Amino acid sequence: MPLLSYLRAINRALGDEMERDPAVFIMGEDIRDALTNTTPGLLPRFGPDRVVETPLSEQGFTNFATGAALAGMRPVVEYQIPFLLLLVLEQIANQANKISVMSGGQASVPVTYLLPAAGWRPAWGGQHSDQPYSVFGHFGVKTVLPATPADAYGLMVSAIRDDDPVVLFAPIGAHGIRSDVVAGELAPVPLGVGRVHRPGTDVTLLATGHLVQDALAVADALSGEVSIEVFDPRTLYPFDWDGLFSSLARTGRLVVLDDSNRFCGFAAEIIATVMEERQLLAPPRRITRPDSAVVGCAPELDTALQPSRDEVISAIRLAMKS
Amino acid sequence: MKVSSALELYRVIALIRRFEERAIELVRSGEIASGIHPCIGQEGVAAGLGAALRRDDVLFSNHRAHGHLLAKGSDPGALLAEMAGRVNGIDRGRGGSFHPSDFSVGVYGCTGTVGHGAPMAVGAAWALARQGTDRIAVSTFGDGAVNQGAMLEALNLAALWQAPVVFVCENNGYATTLPVGRAVAGVLTARALAFGIPAASHDGMDAEVVHEAAAEAVARARSGGGPVFLEFVTYRYEGHHTFELKAGLQYRSPAEVAGWRGRDPLVLQASRVDAQERARIDASVESAVEEAVRFALSGERPSPATALDYLYATEPRPSRPGLLSTAR
Numbered sequence: 001m002p003l004l005s006y007l008r009a010i011n012r013a014l015g016d017e018m019e020r021d022p023a024v025f026i027m028g029e030d031i032r033d034a035l036t037n038t039t040p041g042l043l044p045r046f047g048p049d050r051v052v053e054t055p056l057s058e059q060g061f062t063n064f065a066t067g068a069a070l071a072g073m074r075p076v077v078e079y080q081i082p083f084l085l086l087l088v089l090e091q092i093a094n095q096a097n098k099i100s101v102m103s104g105g106q107a108s109v110p111v112t113y114l115l116p117a118a119g120w121r122p123a124w125g126g127q128h129s130d131q132p133y134s135v136f137g138h139f140g141v142k143t144v145l146p147a148t149p150a151d152a153y154g155l156m157v158s159a160i161r162d163d164d165p166v167v168l169f170a171p172i173g174a175h176g177i178r179s180d181v182v183a184g185e186l187a188p189v190p191l192g193v194g195r196v197h198r199p200g201t202d203v204t205l206l207a208t209g210h211l212v213q214d215a216l217a218v219a220d221a222l223s224g225e226v227s228i229e230v231f232d233p234r235t236l237y238p239f240d241w242d243g244l245f246s247s248l249a250r251t252g253r254l255v256v257l258d259d260s261n262r263f264c265g266f267a268a269e270i271i272a273t274v275m276e277e278r279q280l281l282a283p284p285r286r287i288t289r290p291d292s293a294v295v296g297c298a299p300e301l302d303t304a305l306q307p308s309r310d311e312v313i314s315a316i317r318l319a320m321k322s
Numbered sequence: 323m324k325v326s327s328a329l330e331l332y333r334v335i336a337l338i339r340r341f342e343e344r345a346i347e348l349v350r351s352g353e354i355a356s357g358i359h360p361c362i363g364q365e366g367v368a369a370g371l372g373a374a375l376r377r378d379d380v381l382f383s384n385h386r387a388h389g390h391l392l393a394k395g396s397d398p399g400a401l402l403a404e405m406a407g408r409v410n411g412i413d414r415g416r417g418g419s420f421h422p423s424d425f426s427v428g429v430y431g432c433t434g435t436v437g438h439g440a441p442m443a444v445g446a447a448w449a450l451a452r453q454g455t456d457r458i459a460v461s462t463f464g465d466g467a468v469n470q471g472a473m474l475e476a477l478n479l480a481a482l483w484q485a486p487v488v489f490v491c492e493n494n495g496y497a498t499t500l501p502v503g504r505a506v507a508g509v510l511t512a513r514a515l516a517f518g519i520p521a522a523s524h525d526g527m528d529a530e531v532v533h534e535a536a537a538e539a540v541a542r543a544r545s546g547g548g549p550v551f552l553e554f555v556t557y558r559y560e561g562h563h564t565f566e567l568k569a570g571l572q573y574r575s576p577a578e579v580a581g582w583r584g585r586d587p588l589v590l591q592a593s594r595v596d597a598q599e600r601a602r603i604d605a606s607v608e609s610a611v612e613e614a615v616r617f618a619l620s621g622e623r624p625s626p627a628t629a630l631d632y633l634y635a636t637e638p639r640p641s642r643p644g645l646l647s648t649a650r
Contacts, residue, residue, distance in 0.1 A: 049452055055482070060441040060475025067445025070430045071380065072453065075445075090435060095442075099431060101632045103423045104414030107430070108635030140633065163635035192638030238638045 004181040006174050007037045007116065009149040012186070013156035014038065014076065018046050021074060024160055027052035027061055028078030028114075036080060036116040058084050062091035062113075069109045070099070074160060076112045082130040085115060085167070093139035096165045108163040112156070118145075118169035119209070119259055120295065123302050129295040131259045133169050134266040137237035142166040142191060144235045147212035149179045151234055154189025162191060171259070173210025192235045194243035200229030203319050204247040206270065207232055207257040211307060215257055218312045226320055236266055244270070245278065252281035253319045257312055262288040282322035285315035327373065331529040332591045333603045334369035338389040339588050340611045341398055342560075345388065345405060345419075349564045353406050353619060358419045359386040363559035366587030367492050368393040370532025371460070374540045380428045380446045380459040382439035385420050386492075386558075387432040390462055395427040398610060399617030408621025415624045416632060436497075437463055437470030440489060444480045447487035447543075458486040458543045466497025468510055477551070481517040484548040488539045489514065491553045492526060498562045499573040514551030526554030527585045530594075557582040 004012075018024045025046075026039060032053045034040040043051045054061045058079065065075040079085055085092070096109040119131040136143040142164055146152040152170060159166035197212060198219050205228050207215035212232045219228035231247045233240050248254060254274060258267035267286035274284060287307045296302045342362045348354045361368065364386070372393025375381070383390040391401055396412065404411025405419040412424045423431045430446060433439045443461035450457045467473050468491060480487050493510065495502055502510075514521035520542075524535045532554055539550035559579065561567065592600055633639065 055478065057475040057479065059438075059472045060444075060479055063438055063441035063472065064445035064448070064476075064479060067382070067430070067442030067447075067459070068449040069445075070442070071446040071449035071459075073449045091438070094435065095433060095438065099423075100635050102413060102417045102421045103425070103431070103632075104412070104416045105632040105635075106413065106423060106425045110635075142634075190638075235638075 002181070003178040004149045005178045006149045006152050006170065009153040010038050010114070010116065010156050010170060011040060013153045013160070015042060015045065017157060017160045018042065018050060023072060023074045024076065025050040025052060025073060026076040026078060027054050027065065029054055029056060029080055031078060036078065038078060038114065038116045058088050059091055062088040063095060065111045066091070066096045066099070066109055069111050070107055074110045076114055076160060078114045078116060080117060081128055082115060082118055082132055083127060085113065086132055086135065089135065092165060092167065093136070093141055097139065097141045100164065109165050110163045111165050112159040113165065113167040114170070115168065116170045117172050119171045119173060120306060121172050123297055123299045125297040126294045129302070131169070131171070131289070133167070133236055134260045134264065136167050137266065137269070141237070142235070143169070143237045144191060145169045145171065145209045146234060147174055147209055147232050148177060150181055150186065151189055151195070153186045155191070155234060157188040158191050161188070166191070169209065171209035174213070177213065189234065192238045192240055194231055194233040194240035196247065197230040197232055198228070200227040200251065202227040202251055203253040203255060203316055204229050204231050204244070204251045205255050205257060205312070205316070206244065208236065208266070209259060211257045211259055214307070214309050214312065218309050218316065222313065222316060226316060228316065239270070241273070244274070248274065248278055248280065254280060254284040255312065255315045255319055256284065256286040257307055258286060258288045259307060260288060261291060261293050262286070263291045282319045285319055287311045287315055327533070328530070328591070328594045329599055329603065331369050331373060331533065332595045332600065333607065334372060334393050335365040335529060335588050335591050336603060336607045337398065337610065338365040338368055338392050340607050341392060341402070341614065342388060344611050344615055345402065346560070346564060348406065348615070350567070354419060355407060356419050357564035358388070358405065359563050360560040361386050361389040361558065363582065363587070364492055364494060364526065364556045365389055366529035366591070367490070367526045367532050367554045367556055370529040371462070371490060371536045373533050374536035375460065376457070377427055378457050380430050380443070380450065380457065381462065382430055382443040382446070382459065383432040383462045384436065384439060384464065385432065385434045386464070387422060388419070391422060391424055391427070391429050394424070394429055396424045396429065398614035402614045402618035403621045406618045406621070407623065408618060409624050410617065410621035437467030437473040439463065440467070440473050440476035441479065443487050444476050444485045447480070447485040448483055451486050456544050458488065458540060460488045460490055462490045462492060464497065465491060465493040465495065465502045465506060465510065466500070467491070468506060468513055474513065477514055477517045477519060480549040481519050486543040486546070487549045488536070488543055489549065489551040490536070491551070492556055493553055494556050494558045496562070496573070499571060511551060511553050519549050519551050521551035521553070523553040523555060526556030527587045527590065529587055529591050559583060
């Protein structure tokens, strides 16, 4: 069986959707040379009008994509560095995402914003290592964070086909994952539907993106001690509350593993809503980056701020004490 | 200019003028809760530009957009209802005076983030050309927009990719209260020229001058000649926004305003129209605007229960929208 890598899955989703729908095109920096490895092979297949290399003009080309979408296209826009998404937060959250409402439903903006290098790359320092996905959920922008190659393929396809703006974060920590995938079995993954990677009965360990692998490793390591259910929402917003609540109905305990900063981060919202709506057996716990984390260039400073498996193990044991 | 064109320009200018005057009255009476950014004094630009465009051409406007929509063919009643926040408005009361859009006449949106509609217009123009149509896109903006990075990025992308887009700068002398001389370094049109985009400045108080320049630019863009930048020097007689009716700001002298009133685009175009024809047009405009007011004020106000409608075009929708939800 062929092994499919994470970025290869995204590349494949792009190619399949461009083949299926002539309105789909991709634009971004250095994409002709496939710098981020999402676009190999697409230029010769589809030509420069559909693999549109842009100058360094993130705000300009983000609104360009909105205009093209309103005129009937389905753009995919790639950004190389996580914080570039905050340079264009206005264009995504205040322009593209509001047009459906502000036009009274006359128009929609089917743009996919692709961040192929989300989050942490060891020692790349303060301005290349953020994970700003919580912000997009805050503003109501559909946000997906695939953990596996099959989900990367399926969520990418669904994001492109969705008539609303969707941001797809492809965490660097997941790039190395290769899965056995039968080509014919690759399929769209619906937005807003989570996935139980491993069933369990004692604790729900909600993990996202590359941290799903850490969650599975911890669940294995503690398997003699505690039965951990690993739940991956896959779409951060809109969130799959039904999926999480049915997991909590089985376990009654919750630990959230989240790569964003702690304050007002994704995990905070999950825990707040669970506390409003469910009775748990123990206080929920979260493992995140620290408040206002600025990741260092020295590897020791860098990894010190990343969520670690040791922290997850401690949180699981704390949850099991009550 | 042909008599019929002169008449049509006069009709559109008169329509916009009366529409805006009545809208200000509706602001004063509280029917338009947001207030408005009136375009009185700038009608010649809207009328001349509108006459150069087809209904299926695309327009991205800004916060001062009523004239652009009317010149593009929007129904005055549906626009006024929108401004009054009624469900019979073009955007069902969700766009308001600040962000109206009317896709039936090619008005794809009005952004309040100054200058940021320009790259949207470039993207739409690029898409229309790649789809094999001869439709073009237009971006209208004020002098305040030319200092935005997004505007310069838009000019660069338009020139690089030869998008069929016309940039229309309505230089009314002020970015809210900031005079253009304290905001714009160098020559305004030189910014477009630097990207290899043909650019020229014209009298924006004369609708026939505007129409001629716009028609030439539109023809160039439509025939594959790439982007064009037009500056129209104009003036707004009212405040930036109707809050100035109460705010009493002093950034312009009465003498300056009076001087520009001496070049009123309505009076200028009226002078080119036969008196009998003018009276006929004035009467039809008056009844059209009164009918628009009647239509707008007869509209239902939206139910608060619909406040989150149209948030998304497709599923999935958030199950806990907050505003209206309580815990299960």
